[in-house]
Amino acid sequence: MNASNVAETMQLLGSQARAASRAMARSGIAARNRALRELARLLREQTDALQAPNQRDLARARDAGLAEPMVDRLKLTPAILETCAEGCEQLAAMPDVIGDVVSLRQQPSGIRVGQMRVPIGVFGMIYESRPNVTIEAASLSIKSGNACILRGGSEAIDSNTALAALVQQALQIAGLPREAVQLVPTTDRAAVGHLIAMPDFVDVIIPRGGKGLIERISAEAKVPVIKHLDGNCHTYVDDPSDLDLAVKVTDNAKTQKYSPCNATESLLVARGVAPAFLPRIGAVLAAKGVEMRCDPESLAILESNLCSALQPSAQAATKKIVKLVPATEQDWSEEYLAPILSIKVVAGVDEAIEHINRYSSHHTDAILTTDHGHAQRFLREVDSASVMVNASTRFADGFEYGLGAEIGISTDKFHARGPVGLEGLTSLKWVVLGEGEVRG
């Protein structure tokens, strides 16, 4: 496909998506739910048939020398397809978010004014690797009455093409336009440049992938982008706090999984509890091989106490396995996504809030405390998409928040903030009902 063909293809996809979005906005919830259930049925029925295109992607990936964990992410196993099918059925069972009118109130002029929840229109989704995202995005788009244009990774093009064909089949069976979900049919990189610069046809872009991809898209997009760049999440252990709880929650926030964006990357500890708390959490982290990058005060406490906190049998080996290093200024801003944690002693809740507002990526930050006033101040003053009291930052997730599904996470303050579910794909427009009122 040459450059002008790519441009033409994207314009065509865009105009078809816009037209389909009108039909979707008009559609009833019964038809949209039927499309989701048909899609679930097709995913199960075609599990075997989907293996051939998926094997082509896998073979190409191995030929290209992709590492096996990367190849793994491309696989459409029967288990993964079953999870996709169940996700579609769960969405079909959820209440409709479209058409609700919020607080219709009469005004002094006589008109009644309210707000109606309506689909955004058309969104463009740009993602890498996992082909199951094709089904996640398509199903959220159908449920919320939007149209979407999907641009998956080139390494999954055959799998994505086969999945998108099933989605279009399900739409057609339900009497909805096939063009409500379209896959970009070319792996040409120029297609992304067009997709993010068609404000007439695309209302919002949702990128999922590495920071480089998202930064480039944000810089060049001509429409709003729902995104998070970093998840530099903090857990702050307050004075006073329940130290048993604090050890358990901090451990979970850091080590339950290292790669998610909601894992804690920086631990702040109030000076009053630091001598009691740091050796305990340090022992847990050291035993799991977590490298600790410490400010001078926490370093001093950990260096002098960590050996005694470990079991005697482990003490001999301690000096080798405990990774204690001085933190640099850069560490306070870093998202490690790895068994590394930066640690700092602060005077109390004031300094903790100040540090977090300065260095956090505004994704998710938690306070562990028994003080009601400190909890309230933290909730109100920490300027992040999710703020937590006595809970693991790992909970910052659309499913855990009860949204049913998640299309992305936003660290911007506009529109949807934090985990973005169906509501994030809608907007509120004003409705005015009159009986011939005029303005005086």
Added chain:
Amino acid sequence: MNASNVAETMQLLGSQARAASRAMARSGIAARNRALRELARLLREQTDALQAPNQRDLARARDAGLAEPMVDRLKLTPAILETCAEGCEQLAAMPDVIGDVVSLRQQPSGIRVGQMRVPIGVFGMIYESRPNVTIEAASLSIKSGNACILRGGSEAIDSNTALAALVQQALQIAGLPREAVQLVPTTDRAAVGHLIAMPDFVDVIIPRGGKGLIERISAEAKVPVIKHLDGNCHTYVDDPSDLDLAVKVTDNAKTQKYSPCNATESLLVARGVAPAFLPRIGAVLAAKGVEMRCDPESLAILESNLCSALQPSAQAATKKIVKLVPATEQDWSEEYLAPILSIKVVAGVDEAIEHINRYSSHHTDAILTTDHGHAQRFLREVDSASVMVNASTRFADGFEYGLGAEIGISTDKFHARGPVGLEGLTSLKWVVLGEGEVRG
């Protein structure tokens, strides 16, 4: 002020605003309301003192050859200052929008999840002419717990400087940081370029002014912009509809004022009622000197009927005063802001919705109908910030919608849509309350 001084000044304003925004987010509603009432008091007390700086602006404007209507817009008359003071008092009397937690619900994991309404942080306001906008923006910013940086027109710099000093005095009396409201102290145009490109310090830009200004700001801003570019509003007279009501409402929507963005610019009429309706509304518009730019079908009806619809005494002069011209394609997209109306006959509600979604600026569009089903379809399918049934498009306004005040109007679908009041200056962040839950 040279270029590097402008850059330094803007960086300083930005960092001061960010710091002040933290204090404002912490502040109680009592202090913020006190600042508003003190500001009202100062505006009344200093009405005489404000005349000297205002006279300097007026003299400069006249020396520069500004037309008298433009000079008029700069005036800080006692009546205008009293309106500003009353606005501040009204805001002080309104309920607080900050700190509300929406629907805190327990999740299966045990955590309770809700959303808290918090200030956006810092907004930058860019406006022209009228110095009273300084007070409107400052008072909305104070009430909503934000900090703001105001950039008024250079022609009003002395008036704005004097008003901003009163705002800062009121903030100080109330124990709030003076830097919560700052006026850009230079008229150098480069200051705007800096203001819209400081994402670390400014969360959103709200421009008010001509289309050229807003287009330039939107294209160059590195932060979100709340804006509307055009108000190409439609009134659609359906079949069936109450023609007495339709004449009254259409007349008001077009002629009550010509310059506001919510005035109707395009009239669509269902074929079934066109022969009965067009001559009646045509007579009203012709009598007010409104030029009608018509599609062939409406032109034919108006040309053959308009004379008979006018009073006999006026008929002789009719051929001169009735301005009937064929519409061009360009007319369907035009925002006239003048006594001009484009008119088109459509088959019915389907064609009306299609035409509006194609040509409207997504600001405000109205259907005049007695058919319930048509009304529901119009409300749901017309993709505009405000959709109305049997009311004048002129109602699209923050005060008329009961928002208490309006900082701007948005035709984008993201974040705030339509008239933007206090809530549009806030965001919802997630709050999670736990008792030591961890993720399994």
